[in-house]
Amino acid sequence: MKKIIVCAMLGAAVMTTLTTSCEDMLETKNFTDMSPSNFFKTESDFDAAVTGLYLPLTTNWGYSDGGTGKWYNSLYNADINSYFAASLITGDVMRAYSNNIYDEFNVGPSTGGAILSTYNVLRFVARATDVIHQLENSKGATDAIRTRYIAEAKILRAFYMYTLYDFFGPLNVKLDASTLMDNVIEPRPSKETYIGYIERDLEDALLTESLPDKYNDNPDMWGRMSKAIAYGVRLRLYMHEKNWQQAKAVAQKLMGMGYQLLDNYESNFTSPIHSELIWAVPSNTASDNYYVTETLPNDFKRGYNDKGRSYIRGTEDNYFSGWKAYCMRWEFYDTFEKNDTRKDVILCEYDNSTGQRVNRDNGMVGPIPIKFMDTQFANWGTQTAQPVLRYAEVLLSYAEAENELNGPTADAIKALKQVTDRAGIEIPMEASASKEAFRDYLLLERGHELFGEGMRRQDLIRHGVFIQRACERGNKAQDYQVLYPIPQFAITESNGILEQNAGY
Secondary structure, eight states: OHHHHHHHHSHHHHHHHTIIIIITTTTTOOGGGOOGGGSOOSHHHHHHHHHHTTTTOOSSSEEEETTTTEEEEOTTOOSTTSHHHHTTTTSSSEEESSOOTTTTTOOOTTOOTHHHHHHTHHHHHHHHHHHHHHHHTOOSSOHHHHHHHHHHHHHHHHHHHHHHHHHHSSOOOOOOGGGTTOOOOOOOOOHHHHHHHHHHHHHHHHTOTTSOSOOTTOGGGTTSOOHHHHHHHHHHHHHHTTOHHHHHHHHHHHHTTTOOOOSSGGGGGTOSSOTTEEEEEOOBTTBOBOHHHHHSOTTEEEEEOTTOOEEOSBOSSSBOOOOOOEEEOHHHHTTSOTTOGGGGGOBOEEEETTSOEEOTTTTOOSOBOOOOTTOOOSSSSBOOOEEEEEHHHHHHHHHHHHHHHHSSOHHHHHHHHHHHHHHTOOOOGGGGSSHHHHHHHHHHHHHHHHTTSSOHHHHHHHTTOHHHHHHHTTOOOOGGGGSOOOOHHHHHHTTTOSOOOTTO
């Protein structure tokens, strides 16, 4: 994945290689004039085109989109204005340090930040459509190579469509290459039609023989789309839709692909590739991961977990503080059992730059969910991959689907127990007393296991408590705010064809 990261960071270079398929999308290409000589001719052409589709998938700040001439946050950049952070701080686990319109449910159609950056992914759906079209009509390379790249592009397109659906609901995506030059704006499709688009792309990719199951044993290809990632996107989609039977089946498929939990929770965040990671956004010197710095207070020198273990970035004389963007909520921290080993990567007090010990009794806003405890790099960012999908999530999703279908069966408890055993805690007897009790405990455990990984908003929405818990925190959240608004510029440019999400 090194090649993808470097290309993604060199946005101008990527857009240069994709002049006909990305930069001028919807503006200059005329598909009626295409001939075999215009399509990609070599594997290198294939690779450059598909690599460009990964541009929103980095941990670095963002990218300059040659098609719009504007700059956008990467989806998994840890900045407070990213898709990742908006999915992080709007729930009951994490919070922004200071006033934030997303945290406080004050967003609207003219709000920027995560809404605009996420909506721009719509352009990458169209670009994927163009790349797929050109690959399908190319005679370059072998069929196996060509179909592998097509499958990769389809998984990316499916993931981008899911991301848009998660934030906005169904959108008028461009999936027909012959319409890419059209200036006609189509209305938004039905939910059923849109979900069908995602399912079709994922199914096509999964039926591609030349697409590898996974790349966990291939560092050079790590981060690229695989069958395991396609199953992971499908699992997220079915969980989102509460399609329990299909969610369970997909989870079982992933459970048979050789993944396993690491013995130690913290090890998930100290190695870029391992047996628990199904998908991570890689980081390196060209694409730093700023999650750690975003969570540290701006007067931070050294932090301590509740066992007294310390953490410092840099050295005693040359340490790096943070940007004080977000932290954990104390009320959620208090839901962990005392001996839960996942607390080892949460700092509950710290020494500030003047040598004062700061904790919850004298002004510490919230615990610091550091997670990447070994990142002792003497710079603002780190080079540790940001997890997107771990096997622990698969086990928890399987347990949830099985519970919704059949109640807290032995199989559901067994899947959950793998996660709680690693954390060193016992599942309380009352948690398996009923479907409802097990459902509530699973939601709590997903927070304990997956905090700081950008999924709490989706989990709370699925459980029907997203708005309720926001109101309990003092926000004036409304039911319609489970979706974000379509940006006003898109509504205006459509001349009334695009329907705004209800309530905005």
